[in-house]
Amino acid sequence: MAASVAALAAWHGCACANDYPSRPIRLVIPYAAGAAGDQIGRPWADRAASLLGPIYVENLGGAGGAVGSAVVAQSAPDGYSLLLGNGSTQVMIPLSSARTAYDPIRDFRAIYRLITSTLAFVVNPSLPVRDMQELAAYVKNNPGKVSYGTPGVGTGNHLVGEMFRRQSGTEADIVHIPYRGIAAATNDLVSGEIPAMIAVVSSNLVQLHRAGKLHMLAVTSRNRLSGAPEIPTVIEAGMPDLSYAGWFGLFAPKATPDEIVNRISAATRSAMADPSLQETYRSQGMEPDADSSPDKFQRLVEDELRRLAPIIKSIGLKRD
Known part of the structure; x- marks a missing residue:
């Protein structure tokens, strides 16, 4: 019986992935409207909409980005709730707080790094x-x-x-x-x-x-x-x-199927090849990433978690 349920769940996930996207995608920017996140996420959403269908942006600020990030972490892993995360939401906050409502590795899948800042x-x-x-x-x-x-x-x-x-x-x-x-x-x-x-x-x-x-x-x-x-x-x-380099990129809830993550990544790669989108980012002092991928981006997050953990501890930034 358990095997049958598992098989049914796998079939259902595959069917959803093959049909993706069939409705609008929500991009959560975990900062108040008007901040740098808008100047990164909204141009991507505008350009990627021609490849993925309607994308609407929702600003959910608070706790340095932790509030909006937690909302996406707890969303259904179906590709319809994405996070515009960065080094703060995916590295700094988890490392510096003992009570963050999400874990950057356990609760998220990296999709594509959009820019360095x-x-x-x-x-x-x-x-x-x-x-x-x-x-x-x-x-x-x-x-x-x-x-x-x-x-x-x-x-x-x-x-x-x-x-x-x-x-x-x-x-x-x-x-x-x-x-x-x-x-x-x-x-x-x-x-x-x-x-x-x-x-x-x-x-x-x-x-x-x-x-x-x-x-x-x-x-x-x-x-x-x-x-x-x-x-x-x-x-x-x-x-x-x-010296410090920041970045912003796309994340999905952890259990989001490979097919959906790869679909978003491929569409984003195409969007990032658009010279007008690249110029939009460069004009704001950012460098667009035309060669990211889920695996590359995931490794970057994991590497930064390892690299910054001892630094945060040494300066006493870790808090309960």
Whole structure:
């Protein structure tokens, strides 16, 4: 009897996979609307819709991305609920929290890495600093008076902030303020509610920088951005240990059939070959990945989990 049930379940899964997709696909972006996730997920959804059918985007922000990620982890593994995950949701949050509502390996399958990205140290123009060394000196001279915003505790932004604190000798001097999303932090930075933030580089951020509404001190990539070459790197700023590369990509619930995962991956590869989509990402300071796959992306996630676990432990970011 058990064998018959298993066989029936396997047949049903195969039938669904062969029929996929037969209805709209939901892409969950685990951040508030207007953040960098929208500038990555929505262009993909628009382009991939011509290959997969209707795709609608749902912003489910909170807990640095953990809320939306948990929703997808608990969704039916049928290919109709996908996550736009990143290094924060799939690596940083699981490693830094003992009570995350999902496990990045047990609960998800990697599908395709869409882009690599970089973070930026950004300040309100009223803060009297114009480079990273001046920022470190100002924080030291004004202990406890400088705060920086991020999308949440345990995110890659937070990790870089902790690394800055330790490497600049300002451990007790700068205050971390976690937000539900970087859009809210950006609004507070522009209005002067907070003096600094660490954010994923986006076209919106670059536009605000060029308009003089905020000032980008440095980016964490190893090279200057082709879309914003005027902004120095942390290496040029004399803080090479702050180099950090981020990424965003597609994930599905763990039990999603191979046929469906491969179908989404193949459609995404075709979408990412579109020069207009590539330019959309590059114009925002991101690098599109035209050669990803489920296996490559899965290995990347597993490698980063192994690499960052001891770093997170060493800086005391692990929390209950």
